[in-house]
Amino acid sequence: MSAVPLRNNKAAAAVRSVTVLGATGSIGDSTMDLLRAAKDRYRVEALTANSNVAGLAKLAKEFGARYVAVADSSRLTELKDALAGTRTECGAGESAVVEAAARPADWVMAAVSGAAGLKPALAAVDRGATVALANKECLVCAGDFFMERASKAGACILPADSEHNALFQALASGNREELVRVVITASGGPFRTWSSTDIEQATLAQALKHPNWSMGQKITIDSASMMNKGLEVIEAACLFGLTADEIDVLVHPQSIIHGMVEFSDRSVVAQLGAPDMRTPIAHCLGWPDRIVGPAAKLDLAKIGQLTFETPDFARFPGLKLAYEALRTGRGATTVYNAANEVAVAAFIAGKIRFGAIARLVEATLEAWIRAGNLAPLTSADDAITVDHNARNKAVTLLPQIALKAS
Template identity: 50%
Template sequence: MTLPLDSSAYRTTPARERPPRRVTVLGATGSIGENTLDLIGRDPARYRIVALTGGENVERLAELAIHHKAELAVIADETRYEALRERLEGTGIEAAAGRRAVIEAASRPADWTMAAIVGVAGLEPTHAALKQGATVAVANKECLVCAGPVFMAEVRRHGATLLPVDSEHSAAMQILSQSPDVEIDKLCLTASGGPFRCSTRQEMASVTPEQALKHPNWSMGRKITLDSATLMNKALEMLEAQHLFDLPPDRIDAVIHPQSIVHCLVYYRDGSVLAHMSPPDMRTPIAYTLAWPERMQVPMPPLDLPKLATLTFEAPDEDRFPALRLARHALQTGGSAGAVLNAANEVAAEAFFAGAIGFIAITEIVERVLSESPELVDRAPGRIEEVIAIDEEARRRTREYLPAFA
């Protein structure tokens, strides 16, 4: 089980005597980045912003960089460099653009980095942040889904601290830190079931992107919201859990919990079950990583269990939501199954948003790519470059299959 390094030395220094933490936010204009900066902005004296990066939204990136007095702002889209430079002119904030500039931003010395770039684009920057040997809060699923062994080896090599941002993995880490893994029977992640929890396959066949983006509990970015609707988000989280906590596939499970209050359950060999609860607000797990190894105040009302009254749980229906079945297959298969699954899902998701395929075709395409790419799935990459090459090939194959599902 991989857990953060000892933090006793940090705890012995009173907060008021510590210098401001140097912070970088990769993916500052996304929902995780915005929530992170919301928390930082409530106590700005405790933080110094080294770098903020964004994808295409120059206007918002410039606003955030100016408001938080960042040293550097980087836009991934090279064509937006001039627009960013103009907005930052006279502020003293350095502007840069492009993939290499994002990686360079991640390489700048920082005490804590939020890795929240969506997709495979986040692999290289997160890898660069890990090499500093500091703390990296990872919200980018692809780092572990696609390159879990590579990333965990880098964590150990550089003495970095990797803290999960997903509410389920954050919950699991907080529970598992109390017990040796030999005492654990099963780790069970919860899923809300998304907006189509009670829908039939026939009803889901006509789902629109607008309907898929109406999550009943969480406010998240477009891609993760769609993944929550197909339950692919939970599938990816099961793959992440294997690498984060070094558990065998048969000890990782998922359960439907519509209220999204319980985020993880850990079953022990003595019959005990420990559950972690918190409101469905991403600022809670973000705050846990930002303040770790301590706790910080988060601006939300406390959990009111009498008001909630009822918490329910259901077994997932893997016929209606085959993503979980695909995750179990990928867990057992190993190799590059996670990378291929993720690449196919990303391409299929974009095709759905573009109106090229239907909702239920997303997981159907992923399953076909996995089943017809054994030589790709069987590869065991040892470097990030190899992972990216596998991702690119899986995407190419997925695009070839799209017309058959139109």
């Protein structure tokens, strides 16, 4: 039985206890905004943050959180001081974040970014919680293992990304054997119409000017390179049990259609909505019911037209590399993600040009495969080890990639 439910008519609980992992990030902020609007329906069990103690303490006081944890182990005293006089328990370090996920909340938002989010998400999965998954790395780094573990524990995985949530909703219109393909849409980012030469030389400020979405720095740069769409292709394969050939990407600059599903009778079911992350999060938060969401009403007449383009693998090679990693399997997607994180960090630090991001990922993948490192991942530790080693490999390749681009 899939951990991703396609149909469920179970009545929602009167009051649902929730935990938000990554409460002070962009996804966490949207989640807390929704909880703020429905305090009579939800009770906050636990909240976590990476290092934003002030923001975490403020949320804990506002929502009466029972437990909070900061990933930075050196900030425990600061967190305790900020919450002095309250009943909120405090923790710090990786184990404390895992403890937050393991506490008895009905619903968990898994929005801790990077490979650091894997163990906390698994802690929620292992107790059979409903997990709204906004951390790509759980699936990109350890997808098969993660979903198998969720199924065994009876956990319910709800996709919180806009594209995967759109597919989740559209897939309910048919059965798996009737599925032909799914289509993930992409805005095309700020460089959609740029030449390869201009993309190569793009600055950090230009890469951060997303035309439609307001997101964190890393994911905005990933959108500019279309690496984020590559990650989403891998994620969709894991979530819904799809092959690479069953997943297409379509550039849709207006970001109104977030995902489509084509069935055997050639019906295509699409999910539409204004580009606001609170919409897919609200769907997850209310599921199997729907709650009132604060996003703007969709006015198609005002928008006027919806346009579509085929993605250009030559200008955006990161997307092509994702398909290659997915077909290779056995840890290749973990390497893809790890190398991309190293490359993005290097670009932000001014060590490489924008165009070198994909070249570093490609070089890391090629070196990894040549060395015979590919093997099935059977545990979180396996995934974390591959992630760590792939990052080290990417770092060693970084100087020659930077040199080639100079």
